[in-house]
Amino acid sequence: MAKIELEFxxxxxxxxxxxxxxxxxxxxxxxxxxxxMCSGAHATSGFIAELTKMELK
Ligand code: FES
Structure with a gap:
């Protein structure tokens, strides 16, 4: 079974x-x-968020 993860x-x-x-x-x-989908616009929008990871089971 594949391991699925979400990385914020x-x-x-x-x-x-x-x-x-x-x-x-x-x-x-x-x-x-x-x-x-992400277009890369976050890089110039001033978006700030923390890194978080989640594994789906
Ligand atoms: S455009 Fe990359 S997160 Fe929104």
Missing amino acids: SKNGPILVKRDGKVEMALCRCGHSTKKP
Whole structure:
């Protein structure tokens, strides 16, 4: 069974990982031009957030 993790990256998107490999990056700053995916806009929007990780079981 694959290991699925969510990484709420520091000042950036939610990385959805399967077996350690990034499958997608979801916007959590609200400024993406490609919602729900991250467009990189967080880098210039002033978005600040802590790093958090979660494993789905
Ligand atoms: S988190 Fe990257 S554009 Fe929103």
